[in-house]
Amino acid sequence: MKRMVRDCLRSTTSIDDVDLVDSMILEIKNLHVCAEDKEIIKGIDLKIADGEFHVLMGPNGSGKTTLGKAIMGYPKLKVTQGDILVDGKSILELKTDERAKLGIFLQFQNPVEIDGIGFVNFINASHGAINGPTKDVKKFLSEIKERSQRLHMKDGIQKRSLNQGFSGGEKKKAEILQMGMLRPKFAILDEPDSGLDIDAIKVVAENVNEIAKENGTGLLVITHYSRILNYMKPQFVHIMSSGKIIAEGDSSIIKTLEEKGYEAFVNEG
Ligand SMILES: Nc1ncnc2c1ncn2[C@@H]1O[C@H](COP(=O)(O)OP(=O)(O)OP(=O)(O)O)[C@@H](O)[C@H]1O
Ligand SMILES: [Mg+2]
Structure with missing residues (x-):
């Protein structure tokens, strides 16, 4: 996978000197992002190794989703300062699909419903765009089925249009199913737990853990609740407020957050 990504970086950036370091790193350096001329991300530094x-x-409206979209190259956002790098090379000039080819995956906070595009066809098209045409369709379909079962998704849901009429929880699971099929090197999961019932949170967390382990995925999970972290063990926690990271640490920081709320960090920051 690393070799593939590096080949892709070379071909998309015309740069030959991609360093052969042991681990791949997604690095955000002093990132400033504007939406409609309003600065939302105000100088963020973040490094995620595979x-x-x-x-x-972070509180509502602090810029978490905007950060995820900026990493993925959402066209309505403008990076005004700073950089986003994979393995030391800027990806700012790359389009969203080119970033996906590098192995970056974004799970949407609010997945959209697209009538007329079959769920399986959509996964197949994304998978094909990243990895080339599916050679063994039968194997591909049986992997979708197996992953759906692991996510406790209802039988038959795969035959519907993308997210069309899916419940809130089903939409989140559908995104994780896509993550499993696309095998990303870096995954930004924007509130994978919101709208999920207690059992579903556990199932989603376990599936994400498994997928990340299978692929050595570097994870950035955006969440408001510590419940999902009963099943997932983060090494690093970042607290964001008003477009900036105002506190960082290990998971012990979440206990302080639950006891004192964001205000304690905002005042310190
Ligand atoms: N295209 C846009 N045009 C104008 N403002 C925008 C745009 N996109 C985002 N914003 C604003 O940027 C701020 C940050 O939004 P964002 O969705 O990143 O917050 P968030 O931290 O993900 O919040 P939540 O926890 O509620 O999901 C909000 O005030 C939002 O209204
Ligand atoms: Mg958000």
Whole structure:
């Protein structure tokens, strides 16, 4: 996978000197991002190595989703300062699909419903765009089925249009199913737990853990709640407020957060 990503970096950036370091790193350096001329991200630094697990928390409207979208190259956002790098090379000039080819995956906070695009066809198209045409369709379909079962998704849901009429929880599971099929090197999961019932949180967390382990995925999980972290063990926790990281640490920081709320960090920051 690393070799593939590096080949892709070479071909998309015309750069030959991609360093052969042991681990791949997604690095955000002094990132400033504007939406409609309003600065939302105001100088963020973050480094995620493959296999690492980071959590990002912060009050509503602090810019967490915007950060995820900026990493993925959402066209309505403008990076005004700073850089986003994979293995030391800037990806700012790359389009969203090119970033996906590098192995970056974004799970949407609010997945959209697209009538007329079959769920399985969508996964097949994304998978094909990243890895080339599916050679063994039968194997591909049986992997989708197996992953759906692992996620406790209802039988038959795969035959529907993308997210069309899916419940809130089913949409989140559908995103994790896509993550499993696409085998990303870096995954930004934007509130994978919101709208999920207690059992589903556990199932989703276990599936994410498994997928990350299988692929050495570096994870950035955005969440408001510590419940999901009963089943996932982050190494790094970042607290964001008003477009900046105001506190960082290990998971012990979450206990302080639950006891004192964001205000304690905002005042310190
Ligand atoms: N395209 C846009 N145009 C104008 N403002 C925007 C745009 N996109 C985001 N914003 C604003 O940027 C701020 C940060 O939004 P964002 O969705 O990143 O927050 P968040 O931290 O993910 O919040 P939540 O926890 O509620 O999901 C909000 O005030 C939002 O209204
Ligand atoms: Mg958000």
